[in-house]
Amino acid sequence: MTEQPARPTSRDVARAVGVSQATVSLVLGGKWPGRVSERTAGLVRDAAHALGYRPNLAARSLRLGTTRTALLVVPALTNEFFARVYTGAAEVAAAHGFGVVLYPSPAGTGPARDPFASARTALDGVIASSMATDALDAISGADGTDLPLVMLDSDPAAPGAAARVNLDIADGMRQVTEHLLGLGHRRLLHLASAVASWTFDVRARALAETVRGVPGATVRTASALLDTGAARQAVEHALAAPGPRPTALICDDDILAAGACKAVRRLGLRVPEDISVTGFDDLTLATALEPELTTVRLPAEQVGERGMTALLTVLDGRRPETGDLPVSLVVRESTAPPAPA
Known part of the structure; x- marks a missing residue:
């Protein structure tokens, strides 16, 4: 042998x-x-x-009383954004001898069930993306033995997190709105997500504030679940409503924008000649559409990296980095000046 x-x-x-x-x-x-x-x-x-x-992580865990495992809770496994968040978190974790368990919240926003007999004996900490803090009680606990919790893309005023990693979502919405206003659009339709979430509330407020100071600019709102079919139906209904037709659609994410583009075409209109359309996230879908989508790029991998780094920092008894991550407008062919009246 x-x-x-x-x-x-x-x-x-x-x-x-x-x-x-x-x-x-x-x-x-x-x-x-x-x-x-x-x-x-x-x-x-x-x-x-x-x-x-x-x-030898098993021996180290016994010696230190830790498992060197973090749980990443996301609203859905089917959304590319959260897959990229996981990629960033896993890379940092691997570099520090940690593992990351990925777990979707069953209803998209919570409550999330404990995927272990007891998360507090199987994990060293929890990272939760785009979810309410109280949706995680079953995992992080509420009895004085809470696991360290790092919240991603969440309300900075909500209690319970040892650290937060946020994107400058408000600035992203300001950038895309100012882009459309700069092209000359004054009749806007906001296709808002029907999912109750801090991040979508921020988008709505930033849009309203940006438009408020522009003479003659107005915003109507329609809402839909994060699904292309639901978005198409919502936009078809909104564009068929009485009154002047909007010249630009501002969508809360790229999936909604894809449905909006389908609705425009079904009504015999063109993007961007008749109606401009914008998204948010810069998913792969944004460049698969024709015309390619003007959208806001979110650094998803960096969110995951910063989140895992924050958890490791908290576990080490140190203060994590603060400050929102910047986002950027990506201008493509789905936006243009409005057609002459």
């Missing part, structure tokens, strides 16, 4: 770099900032990779 080569140990990594095993543990455990130089940390990571060293 062929003898298996010995598995590399932290002592092997330490010997290769010329540092102590304690230094190796600090670096590979993600606790080196302020204790080990960046150069040494890089050398340790390189040596561990070259040797094929992997920490």
Whole structure:
């Protein structure tokens, strides 16, 4: 029988770099900032990779009383945005010897059931995206033994979170609204999400505030669930209503915008010649549409990265980074000046 080569140990990594095993543990455990130089940390990571060293997470968990596992709760697994959030979180977690369990809230916004016999014995912390804090009571607990909770894209005034990671959603809506107003549009239709959520409330307020200071500008509102069929029906109904037809549709996300574009075509109209359409998120769908969609790009991977980093920082007893992540307007072919009256 062929003898298996010995598995590399932290002592092997330490010997290769010329540092102590304690230094190796600090670096590979993600606790080196302020204790080990960046150069040494890089050398340790390189040596561990070259040797094929992997920490014994089971032994470490028993020793430290931790599982090195985080739960990421999202409204849906079918939305590309949340898949990208997971990608960002998982990359940071892997670099620190953590795993991430992805779990969808059954109803989209909560309440989320505990996917374990007891999350507090299976997890070190929870990251929740675009959900109300009180939807997570079954997981994070409300009896004084709460898991650290990091909220993504959530109301900064809501209690219960150890850290928050927010996008500058209001600025995104201001950018897209100012783009349409700058093109000369004054009759706007807001296709709002029918899902009750802080992030969609922020979009509605920012839109109303931006339009308020522009003479002659008006906004009507229609709402639909986050589904292209529901969006198409809502826009068809809104465009058939009495009164002057809107010249631009501002949609709360790209899925709604796709349904809006279908509605415009079904009514024998053209995008953008007759009606401009905008989205929000910059999903892959935005460039699959014809014409391609003007939308607001949200850095989803960065949201996940910042969220996982915040959780690790809290677990280490330090203060996480603050400040909203910037978003950007992406102008494509679905918007143009309104047709002459």
